[in-house]
Amino acid sequence: MKNICVFGLGYIGLPTAAMFAHHGANVIGVDVNPHAVETINQGKIHIVEPGLEAIVKQAVDNGKLKASLTPVHSDAYLIAVPTPFKGDNHEPDLSYIHAVSKALAPLLEKGDVVILESTSPVGATEKMVEWLAEERPDLTFPKYHEPENEADIFVAYCPERVLPGKVVEELISNDRIIGGMTKESTEKAQEVYRIFVEGDLLATNSRTAEMAKLTENASRDVSIAFANELSIISDKLDINVWELIELANHHPRVNILQPGAGVGGHCIAVDPWFIVNQNPEEARIIRAAREINDSKPKWVIEKIIAEVDKLKEQGVETPVVALLGLAFKPNIDDLRESPAVNIAREMLDIGSIEVLLVEPNINKLPKVLEFGKLVSLSEALERADVVAILVAHDDFGKVEISRKNVMSFVTNR
Template identity: 60%
Template sequence: MDFNTISVIGLGYIGLPTAAVIASRRKKVVGVDINQHAVDTINRGDIHIVEPELDIVVHAAVKEGYLRATTTPEPADAFLIAVPTPFKAENGNDHVPDLSYIEAASKAIAPALKQGDLVILESTSPVGATEQMAAWLAEARPDLTFPQTHGEESDIRVAHCPERVLPGHVVRELVENDRVIGGMTAKCSKVATALYQIFVEGECITTTARTAEMAKLTENSFRDVNIAFANELSIICDKIDISVWELIRLANRHPRVNILQPGPGVGGHCIAVDPWFIVSETPEEARLIRTAREVNDGKPQWVIDKVNEAVGKFLSENPDKTAKDVTIACFGLAFKPDIDDLRESPALKIARLVSEAQPGNVLAIEPNIKSLDISGLKLTGIEDGLGADIFVLLVDHREFKGNSPELRLDKIIIDTRGIWSGKPLLQGQ
């Protein structure tokens, strides 16, 4: 099949790089987003997110006329939907998958569909979301046929292909990584594979839509369980006065052991979210997956308790001071190192709650963002942060690595990433 025009719905952290990489293969790409600022920025050849190499690819694609952004879907040969899939609260459950963005995207592209088009859901979704998307499309376009009713003979091909990229390396991994492509029929898989082979150098493996959906959820749940083990170890080691960093280094010398590094929690739109999609569908069976989520979701509060302990320690050592005199510096707000992505970030949550609870000055040092609109939390530079009384290291950005002379002073350090202390999480003279 010839794909003369490809439409990407949602120009965020996945949609924009995908659109740009396809356009770099000299394919006409129309990006669609409801955010007018994002659309205007892209059409200038600029980007509204931070991702290495992406600015160069977007600028070239726009300049050469292969990439254009708009707020309204237009006719195309293939539509890739890359919109958010957050949670909603329902019947006392705060982790119910919210498919409203997928529904809105489906209804938005429906008028532009024609016989022979391909629709691919890239959004990470609970099992069955692709079938639901096809049902919304069929409801909006009764004049066209879809795989759920007409199988291989359908007018529209529908498939699911989850992204599997690491923020900070998205442009490269979109090209190099293998892709799991799940069509609603074998022909849907074949047509979708032809699209991805335009830019993917990795292997394209076909399966069913449901299996493709579950594959992405399984990958991130596996990682979540392993992170939970490391985070639980850090809590145990702190209680019995052992350096978790040294312990993990020693344990990892076993040829079949590879324990991950603990942190302040788990963030991002994948690992912190995807396991709940499995739990929501099989709440009685997903016991280990649920427990891992609870361990990781509980880690931010544990760090906050450590901050409160540090404030008490500081005041006991400085009886002439009050809580209002204590300055706390939170180093890092993003959900992982060297990016600007704050989605589901435990570091941001910790900094915000500390600023709400502490009467003193709370500083936020995040070199990857330029502004922050959170009351009581002041965005500042590293030098200002080094003047604080308590350091809370939340993200191991490259700017924070190394043991500068200032860190050897009589500061209280809560190091959740092990890059300054390499010792128990709370230290100080």
Template identity: 55%
Template structure:
């Protein structure tokens, strides 16, 4: 049986690892991205993101000829979209990137193609994507729709990714996968694609349930993190060490409280719950409150730093970590990055030394600020009065306690408790 050709649209934190994995499992993959520089680097076998194990596997995929990257949309048997799906100011999903990809795909379709939306999306997004394509191509029809004129058929599915940055190359293969076709035939075809590389269970359902499942998984985590973050605020007011409190509580056989932090970031947990809230405002009170608790935690962190520097003549603060989680370079929806920006604005007389070992340079939003500069870890610790730990990178965990002597330490991750 001939393997279907795949066009993977979007070569970011999800698209590049997935394209590489598919190519190394025998599929012919064309990766499509609007960033010409990244496309060129990928075709040279150069990684564009930090992901353990990716560089060697990318070179293997490119050298085999199974993976090429381009800025031009090709024709393919299967299209997989992993483009951004941010939310708007009202927290409703922004599908503009999905629709832009659909507009590029539509002119190339001849019938019998499968189009899979992988991007984490609000409920009914796959349906809206299909409607967009079929509006542009009225000579085609979606599988399962009435077709008295015997038009060529297009198949649609939603198969959300479930990988953790930093562990993507393993989890792409081993994690269970939800396969949500709009019809049983779409589910069957999508299952064949993911079965080429997934050893986890492939779980069939419909597209809307698949969309909601991914949102539910991340909302569950968000609610539980909010409980830990709310506990941290209460414990601080009572003079209690919240990490000791949680450790003791977790000795109960049916209790497993997560760890607090400076907020919640990333492209999923900080975004996805809002899609559920937007879909049903009346019945999503707990999910909305959890989002508000986690979005409010940076305020508490900033108040701690403000208090720590208020009596210093020329205060300097080392901010340790800008990524949204440990040991990666991903800054999307990062509470650490947001806190650093807000500190620089609210404390203009304070020098902020940003330490992020996983990026080569500060993002533009920080680099343009006069009182913010990038610094090496030990350089920063030599200079500053206040140390604010926002991300528990391995480099920070390895610091001897003696390097912090005499400094005010605000540890939002509990690594120096």
């Protein structure tokens, strides 16, 4: 597999493309964002990920990695585009995968490998195959229910399972699930990932691989929901939830996670809904966890407003509220599905208060917060009447939680 084409150069696609290039493959990375393409071709990156920029620069300088707005024929194609949900029923939006399928189909030749990495509902890989087959009736494609049959094109689903901030390391070291539509598709996909993956390549079929990815994130979502619900109960009972969890975790078989302001990101906040959407009657715990975590930002806002109301009763006409952290998790710049962003947006809509936003990993606010004020941590601490820590960035470790006006909704660092 000397030539690889990666669709989607975001937080997963770009590190994956760079890793293939770093290990000797010729890689074309495709993205619809001209700024991202231009930035990468300069040997730079448009996202925050430790260690990635040096690898991208070396790969670009060596001619192994090139970004483009259009794909070219390759031996293997990896698809790492967004799969959000839409509507009140959280219906999966596969339009990005559909668009890639139409762009990819004309390039396919017998023996090529197509790998879907985007987190997707069960059956998405089969749907992608249908779209490819519609465009290329001259080729044969694998069928899920005929795993022994050969086809012209090999297709597999291989989800990522990396931690933002450690993507470069974990892409190499983590075990990888390889779910082929057929046994031969699984083997071909394993050949692709053996280029750089040192972890085990776990063979299965496409549906099981799709469900495994959703299961991993739904499991984490349920665990976080327990911690978040516990924090709300503890607040009502006037109990320090951090001390409570620390004490409970001394039990040899208990490991409660830390509560927060909600759950965000492109995985945990989205993936469980794919299970619920397809299994509305059966996925009761998974649905409850999603609802608990989705409701946590509202509770946080209510707690902040309560402090603001106390200040107004004391004669402070326009209280200043500082919200520390906008990313969906510590020490990254990724704001996707971030509960902190939702909290900030609603706080900005409240009259008779001034809101200061602190996010050390970005230099410009997203459009949904365009009327907010992005300030330094020092300015926020100096000016604010109420300080709410929403994300446990390392930069906020110096903030004294014991200060009278500081509210922390994340682990006391």
